[in-house]
Amino acid sequence: MQRILIIDDDEDIIETVGSLLKFEGYNVDFATTTEQGVEMIKNAPPDLVLLDIMFPDKKTKGFDAAGEIKAINPNLPLFVFTAINREYAFDFSKDDIKADEFINKPVKVDRLVEKIKQYI
């Protein structure tokens, strides 16, 4: 079974997206901080990562974490999963972020699965 790691500080998102993905037949792990997530990727690499951008300690923490994750394994599919859909809100370009897909929160699970299937 393919394993998906969700890194998000919002536990409700982990619960909803996690259980919806489990229902679709994926194995789901989660981390509530990027540090924990990066550690988990190092120890037991998942098949795909869903990464939030805004964390309580830093607004663009997910961007930094994306770089770290891609440095560990550039081939690991990484989806940035964020409620912010505009570049102007970030002050920098999506092209600078090392992510395979940008998924806007909320997302219907069908669409998410469709995207996931393109990678794993």
Place this chain on the structure above:
Amino acid sequence: MQELSPIESSAFKSLNEVIRWFIDLRWMACIGVSLVLLFSHFLFSFYLQYKILAITTLVLVLLNSTYSYYFYRYKKQYLQRREIHLFFQVQIIGDYILLLVLVFFSGFMVNPLIFFFVFHIIITSFLFTTRIVSLYTTCLVFVIGTISLLQYFKILPVYPLFTNNSSISTQVMLVQTAGFSFLLIITAYLTTSIINKIDARGKQFEVELNRYKSLDKIKSNFILQVTHEIRGPLAAISGFHEMILRGITGEIKDHTKEVITKADRRTDNLLIIIGEMIDFAYMKSSDDSTFTTKELSVRKIISENISNVSIRAEQEDVHLSVACPRHLKIKTNRDLINIILGNLLFNAIKYTETGGNVSLIASEKGHEIHFVVEDTGIGICDDEIEKVFDEFYRSRRARVLEKDGTGLGLSIVQKAVNALQGRIIVYSKEGKGSSFHVFLPAYIEKGKIPGGENAEDFNN
């Protein structure tokens, strides 16, 4: 060099112009004094210390030549503030001394040239702090007073301006000196206090400028925060709805399913409304702010926007179709083009009834990319078509068909189209459908978001 604030650096830049001005003025003084000397010598035969006066003028010419040499030599370089100040000090002290020598040997208090000291004091107050101006004024008053007293006690000789010296007594000169000193002090006091007031205002502007800059930052952060704070919980709500609808929480009755579906739909609408409001706020508050552009694949942009609305189209049973040449590229701003296409697509789906069609076609037309968003929806009636781009305007049929909506979507679209230097045209027939044609330049280097109130209307 220390970092200067914009206002300081503009003042700093103008200092260079002041130096140039000084040099020009001094040349005029040289010419003036020389002419006066020549005329008085050859035409009026005044009894003057021509030798000393000529030497003084010559010194002035030499000094000014040196100043202009340094000025043009270092013009291109950024001098330190302190160096420029030193340069000014040297010039001003030199001018004071030369003027003093000049008037001393040509009648002193009787010579009208002595009033040029007032002019010097004014200039000094523009350039230096109150402390330095007071120092200069005090020294000047002291020197003039001393000379006058020494002349009064016949320790220093009097060099009269006119041949007939008897009419001017040193006593009168002493009184004149006192009056003149008073004039100098008043001038120094008045000018420095005026300058200080102007400076205080300048500093206030600087504070305001910084405040606006930080407000701008707060605004951006606010948008970021609001998006996250509102969308985050809504995303969770939407997720919980989906969990229930999918039966993860257990089997649900049909009625419950219906209710939750409605709740989910309203949640989705709310998300759209929040998105519109944030985009609207961005477009409104970013007047005259520049944005950057990037070369983007039109096909990719279209597919992103289509996938954003595909679920909605499925729910509404609206058929989506797309046509776009594979290698079509556009250099533009990603946010703005997403705002345009996203809103037009979303509107088209929203106002098209079950079983209808929505299409997005992109093509190249000369230097423009032509986008057409067409639907078989409710259309817009003729008397309303001119208002659809107005802020908060929703057509009668739109309000009937869909309760939720801000009426901002098309107004945002138009602002974004204007910002990207394009144009938008709408054709519509009530009950048959609408088509929105957007023409965007294929290549723009950067752009500005124009002022919200004066944005041109391109609809017809």
